Amino acid sequence: MTGDSGAGATLGDFKSRVFDTGPQIGYNFEVNDTTNGYANLKGYYEFGTENRAEGWNVWMTRAFSPAENKSRGPLRLICDDIFQHGFLCRATSP
Numbered sequence: 001m002t003g004d005s006g007a008g009a010t011l012g013d014f015k016s017r018v019f020d021t022g023p024q025i026g027y028n029f030e031v032n033d034t035t036n037g038y039a040n041l042k043g044y045y046e047f048g049t050e051n052r053a054e055g056w057n058v059w060m061t062r063a064f065s066p067a068e069n070k071s072r073g074p075l076r077l078i079c080d081d082i083f084q085h086g087f088l089c090r091a092t093s094p
Contacts, residue, residue, distance in 0.1 A: 017050040020057075031064065038063045 003013020022044030031037045043058040 014051070016052045017048070018046045018052050018054075019048040020044040020046045022057075030067065032067075034067050036065050036067045038065075 003015045022042065024040065024042035026038060026040040029037050029039070040061045041059070043056060045056050046052070046054055
């Protein structure tokens with residue numbers, strides 16, 4: 001393990017170490033016809049620390065995004081070869 005270096009290391013090098021383990025669960029849900037949501041809860045215990053705090057961390061995150069436009073129907077993916085270097089793909093309605 002090497003310490004910090006460079007102009008920003010004004011307090012000298014800093015070395016730390018930590019191990020952790022814990023569960024995580026996520027859930028997708030529909031908020032309304034135009035918005036979807038996602039909630040995630042995770043927790044982990046940090047142990048075997050060196051120059052750090054030891055203990056539990058718990059995080060909950062939420063995210064919201066526009067819902068899929070169900071009136072449009074399924075999409076078809078069309079890919080074209082571009083000069084044998086890759087593909088350009090686009091989605092179209094059937």
